[in-house]
Amino acid sequence: MKVAAKVMMEIFKNEGVEVVFGVPGGQVMPLYDALMDADLLNVLTRHEQGAVHAADGYARASGKVGVCIATSGPGATNLVTGIANAYMDSVPMVAITGQVRRPVVGTDAFQEADTFGITLPVVKHSYLVTDEHELPRILHEAFYLARTGRPGPVLVDLPGDVATALIDYDPDNPPKLNLPGYKPTVKGHPRQIREAARALAEAQKPMIYAGGGIIISEASDELRELAAYAHIPVTTTLNGKGLFPEDDPLSLGMLGMHGTRYANYAMTNCDLIFAVGVRFDDRATGKVETFAPGAKIIHVDVDPAEIAKNLAVDIPIVGDAKWVLGSLIDELRKLDPSPERHLPWMRQVEDWKQAHPLPLREDPDGEIMPEFVIRKLWEVTKGEAIVTTEVGQNQMWAAQYWLAKHPRRFISSGGLGTMGYGFPAAMGAKLARPDLTVVDIAGDGSFQMTSQELATCVSYNIPVKVAILNNRYLGMVRQWQELFYDKRYASTCIECQPDFVKLAEAYGAQGFRATRPDEVEEVLRIALASDAPALMDFRIKREANVWPMVPAGSAISDMLGGGEA
Amino acid sequence: MKHTLSVLVENKPGVLVRISGLFARRGFNIDSLAVGETEDPMLSRVTISVDGQDQPIEQVTKQLHKLINVIKITDLDPNSSVTRELVLIKVHATSETRSEIIQVVEIFRAKIIDVSASTLIVEVTGTKDKIEGIISLLRPFGLVEVVRTGKIAISRGRKRT
Numbered sequence: 219m220k221v222a223a224k225v226m227m228e229i230f231k232n233e234g235v236e237v238v239f240g241v242p243g244g245q246v247m248p249l250y251d252a253l254m255d256a257d258l259l260n261v262l263t264r265h266e267q268g269a270v271h272a273a274d275g276y277a278r279a280s281g282k283v284g285v286c287i288a289t290s291g292p293g294a295t296n297l298v299t300g301i302a303n304a305y306m307d308s309v310p311m312v313a314i315t316g317q318v319r320r321p322v323v324g325t326d327a328f329q330e331a332d333t334f335g336i337t338l339p340v341v342k343h344s345y346l347v348t349d350e351h352e353l354p355r356i357l358h359e360a361f362y363l364a365r366t367g368r369p370g371p372v373l374v375d376l377p378g379d380v381a382t383a384l385i386d387y388d389p390d391n392p393p394k395l396n397l398p399g400y401k402p403t404v405k406g407h408p409r410q411i412r413e414a415a416r417a418l419a420e421a422q423k424p425m426i427y428a429g430g431g432i433i434i435s436e437a438s439d440e441l442r443e444l445a446a447y448a449h450i451p452v453t454t455t456l457n458g459k460g461l462f463p464e465d466d467p468l469s470l471g472m473l474g475m476h477g478t479r480y481a482n483y484a485m486t487n488c489d490l491i492f493a494v495g496v497r498f499d500d501r502a503t504g505k506v507e508t509f510a511p512g513a514k515i516i517h518v519d520v521d522p523a524e525i526a527k528n529l530a531v532d533i534p535i536v537g538d539a540k541w542v543l544g545s546l547i548d549e550l551r552k553l554d555p556s557p558e559r560h561l562p563w564m565r566q567v568e569d570w571k572q573a574h575p576l577p578l579r580e581d582p583d584g585e586i587m588p589e590f591v592i593r594k595l596w597e598v599t600k601g602e603a604i605v606t607t608e609v610g611q612n613q614m615w616a617a618q619y620w621l622a623k624h625p626r627r628f629i630s631s632g633g634l635g636t637m638g639y640g641f642p643a644a645m646g647a648k649l650a651r652p653d654l655t656v657v658d659i660a661g662d663g664s665f666q667m668t669s670q671e672l673a674t675c676v677s678y679n680i681p682v683k684v685a686i687l688n689n690r691y692l693g694m695v696r697q698w699q700e701l702f703y704d705k706r707y708a709s710t711c712i713e714c715q716p717d718f719v720k721l722a723e724a725y726g727a728q729g730f731r732a733t734r735p736d737e738v739e740e741v742l743r744i745a746l747a748s749d750a751p752a753l754m755d756f757r758i759k760r761e762a763n764v765w766p767m768v769p770a771g772s773a774i775s776d777m778l779g780g781g782e783a
Numbered sequence: 784m785k786h787t788l789s790v791l792v793e794n795k796p797g798v799l800v801r802i803s804g805l806f807a808r809r810g811f812n813i814d815s816l817a818v819g820e821t822e823d824p825m826l827s828r829v830t831i832s833v834d835g836q837d838q839p840i841e842q843v844t845k846q847l848h849k850l851i852n853v854i855k856i857t858d859l860d861p862n863s864s865v866t867r868e869l870v871l872i873k874v875h876a877t878s879e880t881r882s883e884i885i886q887v888v889e890i891f892r893a894k895i896i897d898v899s900a901s902t903l904i905v906e907v908t909g910t911k912d913k914i915e916g917i918i919s920l921l922r923p924f925g926l927v928e929v930v931r932t933g934k935i936a937i938s939r940g941r942k943r944t
């Protein structure tokens with residue numbers, strides 16, 4: 219018999235956990251005590267939201283399960299935003315929360331909150347551990363559920379007296395999982411795959427619409443092979459960035475609300491959409507009634523509930539993207555489609571690309587334009603860095619101008635759109651990939667939501683870089699107010715802000731500032747070269763907007779601004 | 784069209800709240816819901832009736848399937864399954880109306896299970912039509928209370944539900 223908290227450390231080890239993020243408190247003290255002797259990195263963040271986003275960033279950058287820990291009550295409720303964020307973007311995560319001791323559960327005891335109930339709609343699954351002897355099986359199940367099928371966050375709510383109970387556990391002979399209702403489909407239906415191959419070979423105007431599911435499934439190579447072999451243009455969602463090299467001639471970049479004009483035109487006019495690892499989100503499709511009106515749709519996803527959820531599908535394929543793409547390529551080779559079959563379409567797509575490039579604006583007043591910073595950052599890092607983003611204009615500029623080349627190197631809160639995500643996520647990503655430069659492309663508003671994690675970066679020497687595109691506005695909301703609310707800037711002007719350079723220095727990090735375009739490159743070079751956490755305050759043109767743009771509820775071909783030429 | 788979904792689930796705490804929460808969150812309406820243990824005490828069966836008119840039944844079942852504790856879902860075909868509901872009806876009864884009520888109860892092969900000076904309690908089991916029928920005939924006497932279990936269903940023949 220061993221103390222349950224110690225057993226948890228053995229299970230972490232068994233599951234390959236290298237790092238956990240969290241904040242201690244009364245009900246998780248046994249766990250923290252056990253962590254002191256465990257063979258893993260225990261990162262104390264300054265807020266539980268920092269912990270959960272860091273676990274998320276670690277998971278997205280590594281493909282492994284991210285782990286975070288919080289105490290009962292306020293600790294647990296502080297995790298909720300990050301759990302919901304991980305749920306929306308299908309991120310594998312195990313969140314462990316302390317709970318009050320079993321005898322007092324349900325009595326409104328000190329720091330009691332119904333964490334199980336509060337998180338129910340935003341978890342893949344959850345457990346309230348009531349029998350200490352079930353803890354090992356539950357914890358192994360939590361990791362298994364988090365990383366398999368369509369990944370997602372799994373919550374384990376752990377009463378303090380369970381953590382101190384004595385239980386049996388043999389790491390060489392762990393308990394059997396008991397999940398009779400859980401059998402994710404990996405292999406797609408062969409007949410559907412053959413039909414999809416035929417449709418791809420026959421299409422005159424084909425498009426690939428690919429998303430985060432490809433990255434989760436580690437299917438980038440297969441997708442690249444398919445696109446190259448069948449010679450089909452590729453557009454991705456925000457979370458699909460990097461699954462296909464965006465400097466490849468077949469890449470049309472991101473589609474949707476702030477996508478490229480050419481991606482949106484191609485999607486609207488194509489006759490076949492090969493959709494894989496995507497969920498036809500409204501930010502990608504615009505008004506669904508006018509989305510790709512003439513196209514036949516093939517939809518591949520591991521989650522059957524995503525298929526035909528928002529849009530009717532002609533050829534549904536439930537299965538793991540990597541498996542399905544592999545066998546689809548084999549089928550397609552048998553059909554040996556002629557590369558000539560859709561030349562006019564490829565010419566048309568190329569014409570759109572030439573006619574409507576993303577604007578690279580120069581400001582008449584000589585101020586810094588945001589795309590200039592992002593393009594310089596790309597040049598300085600040769601596009602090899604991991605980029606995380608905050609939410610708002612900064613996120614969309616990053617999506618537009620950062621040409622992602624590799625999977626797991628563009629990390630952004632897509633489904634939930636959580637301000638404050640990018641910085642702690644960058645911390646997690648840096649711990650997953652210490653070999654790569656990691657930069658959070660931030661807005662000044664978002665950064666202020668989790669800036670306290672500068673202390674975490676400094677204390678663990680996690681040399682993350684933050685590039686604030688500082689417009690002293692809640693810029694994206696201001697842009698909508700400019701366009702749709704008569705420039706009435708309600709609660710979006712945030713001129714009162716800390717001196718970010720001094721803020722970074724106050725925490726013991728480095729801070730730099732650029733106010734003119736000619737200072738940008740030098741600031742980037744110095745900040746990225748240092749081996750300390752560093753913040754860059756780029757004072758950009760305050761009212762720069764994100765173009766092009768599809769107004770909410772419009773067809774994605776109805777774009778405003780940017781490259782109308 | 785009305786659908787009767789028979790959902791086999793693990794008999795664990797929180798399963799029902801996951802199911803009802805899912806319906807609420809996805810904007811699906813439940814007409815009735817009944818739960819009970821099965822022949823295997825580790826499993827429970829939830830019988831849910833839903834209107835397929837207002838919501839694509841396929842989305843409902845796919846979303847239910849995603850719940851880890853849900854093992855099997857059957858959309859029961861009315862032709863090859865039987866459905867029943869149990870209802871307790873407390874109806875106002877006077878010395879003048881009592882015998883008339885008893886007649887209605889007999890026609891429907893229902894039972895009187897409690898008698899007081901001013902009320903009768905009627906127990907009736909049956910299909911939706913039968914239950915609506917008896918309720919509408921008893922209504923004129925003055926319904927005090929109606930308590931329904933919600934529909935349960937099982938497939939006919941050897942096939943398991």
Ligand SMILES: Cc1ncc(C[n+]2csc(CCOP(=O)(O)OP(=O)(O)O)c2C)c(N)n1
Nearest residue numbers: 610611612635637661662663664692693694
């Ligand atoms: C937690 C949270 N609160 C509010 C919002 C709504 N929102 C979306 S973008 C935005 C402004 C973001 O401002 P900033 O971080 O400065 O970025 P910018 O748009 O200026 O680049 C706001 C408030 C959100 N997405 N997340």
